[in-house]
Amino acid sequence: MPELPEVEVVRRGLVSWVRGRTIERVEVLDQRSIRRHALGTEDFVGNLEGATVADVVRRGKFLWMPLLDTSVGRDAAAAGRPAGRPQVALMAHLGMSGQLLMQDRNVPDEKHLKVRIRLSPRDGMPEQLRFVDQRIFGGLFVTAMVPTDDGGPGGLAESPLPLIAEEAAHIARDPLDPAFSFDLFYRRLRKRKTGLKRALLDQGLVSGIGNIYADEALWRARLHYARPTDTLRRTEAERVLGSAREVMLDALAAGGTSFDSLYVNVNGASGYFDRSLNAYGREGQPCKRCAAAGIHAFIRREQFMNRSSYTCPVCQTRPRNGRW
DNA sequence: AACGCGACCTGCGAGC
DNA sequence: TGCTCGCAGGTCGCGT
Numbered sequence: 001m002p003e004l005p006e007v008e009v010v011r012r013g014l015v016s017w018v019r020g021r022t023i024e025r026v027e028v029l030d031q032r033s034i035r036r037h038a039l040g041t042e043d044f045v046g047n048l049e050g051a052t053v054a055d056v057v058r059r060g061k062f063l064w065m066p067l068l069d070t071s072v073g074r075d076a077a078a079a080g081r082p083a084g085r086p087q088v089a090l091m092a093h094l095g096m097s098g099q100l101l102m103q104d105r106n107v108p109d110e111k112h113l114k115v116r117i118r119l120s121p122r123d124g125m126p127e128q129l130r131f132v133d134q135r136i137f138g139g140l141f142v143t144a145m146v147p148t149d150d151g152g153p154g155g156l157a158e159s160p161l162p163l164i165a166e167e168a169a170h171i172a173r174d175p176l177d178p179a180f181s182f183d184l185f186y187r188r189l190r191k192r193k194t195g196l197k198r199a200l201l202d203q204g205l206v207s208g209i210g211n212i213y214a215d216e217a218l219w220r221a222r223l224h225y226a227r228p229t230d231t232l233r234r235t236e237a238e239r240v241l242g243s244a245r246e247v248m249l250d251a252l253a254a255g256g257t258s259f260d261s262l263y264v265n266v267n268g269a270s271g272y273f274d275r276s277l278n279a280y281g282r283e284g285q286p287c288k289r290c291a292a293a294g295i296h297a298f299i300r301r302e303q304f305m306n307r308s309s310y311t312c313p314v315c316q317t318r319p320r321n322g323r324w
Numbered sequence: 325a326a327c328g329c330g331a332c333c334t335g336c337g338a339g340c
Numbered sequence: 341t342g343c344t345c346g347c348a349g350g351t352c353g354c355g356t
Contacts, residue, residue: 136334
C-alpha cells in the first residue's frame with residue numbers, strides 16, 4: 001500500500017506529535033506485528049519504555065524514531081560516549097496495510113490494532129501512538145543505530161545524526177532525498193541486466209518507488225517496463241527518474257494516494273492523489289496523453305512480477321529484439 | 325547476478 | 341445465502 005509519498009505524509013504528521021515525548025507504556029496486542037524483533041516482546045517493550053523520541057526519520061518506505069534513553073545516556077557518559085546519542089531506534093514498516101495513528105485514550109480500539117504506545121502527556125496532544133495493520137505485512141521493531149557509509153539517513157528531513165537504523169542500511173537513497181546521486185544511480189542501472197520497472201522497484205538501487213509510482217513514472221517518461229536497463233541512454237534515465245520525482249512530489253502535495261480507508265495519515269484522513277493517476281488502475285480507460293493528441297489508445301493491464309502493470313500500448317512501446 | 329516463486333496475512337468484490 | 345477465486349500499495353529468502 002504505502003509508497004514513499006504515503007510514508008512521508010505519515011512521517012510529517014508524526015513528527016510534531018511525538019518528538020521530545022517519552023514512551024511511558026507499550027502494549028503488544030499481536031505478537032506477529034513485532035516478529036522482526038528477534039528478541040521477543042519483553043525485550044521490545046523494555047527497550048521502549050522510558051525512552052524519549054528524538055526524531056522521526058525516513059529512508060524509502062522505512063520510517064524510524066531514534067530514541068534517547070536517559071539511563072543509556074548516563075552509561076554512555078561513563079563509557080566515554082557522547083551522552084544522549086541514540087543507540088537504538090523504533091523502526092516501522094507499514095507493509096501493505098500498516099497505519100500509524102495518533103489517538104486520544106478514549107477512542108475505541110481499531111479492529112486491527114496491533115501495538116499501543118502511550119506517550120508522556122502534552123497539552124492538546126493525543127496520548128497514544130497506535131500501530132494498526134490489517135494484513136500484518138508491516139511491523140515494528142527496535143534496531144541499532146549504526147554508522148553509515150553514505151553520510152546520513154536521508155529522507156526529506158535530514159537528521160543531524162551520522163547514523164542510520166541498521167535495518168534500513170541496505171536501502172538506497174530515494175529520489176526526493178537532497179543527497180540522492182543521479183550519477184551513482186545511472187552507473188549502477190547500466191550495469192544491471194534487467195528490465196526498467198524491476199530496477200525501479202529494487203529498493204537497493206533507488207528506494208521509495210512501489211507499484212503505483214513505478215507505473216506512473218514510466219507512463220510520464222513514455223518508457224516500457226521491460227526496457228533493458230543496460231540500453232538506457234542517460235537522457236532516458238533522467239526522464240524516468242525526473243518523472244518519478246515529479247509524480248511523488250505531486251502525490252505528496254495531495255496527501256498521498258488512497259483507494260480506500262486502508263491508507264490514511266496519522267489523523268485518519270485519506271489522500272486524494274488517486275484522482276490524478278494516469279496509468280495505475282486505469283485498465284480499459286483511454287490514455288489521456290494519446291486522447292489529447294486525438295489518438296484512441298486504451299490502458300492495458302498485464303501480469304508482471306506477480307502483480308499488475310498498467311501501460312499505454314501506443315505511447316509506451318515495448319522493446320523489440322532488445323535493440324535500442 | 326538475476327529471476328521466479330512461495331511465504332507472510334486479511335478482506336473485498338465478482339461470479340456461480 | 342454462501343462458496344471459491346482473484347486481487348490488493350511490500351519485503352524477504354529460497355532454489356535454480
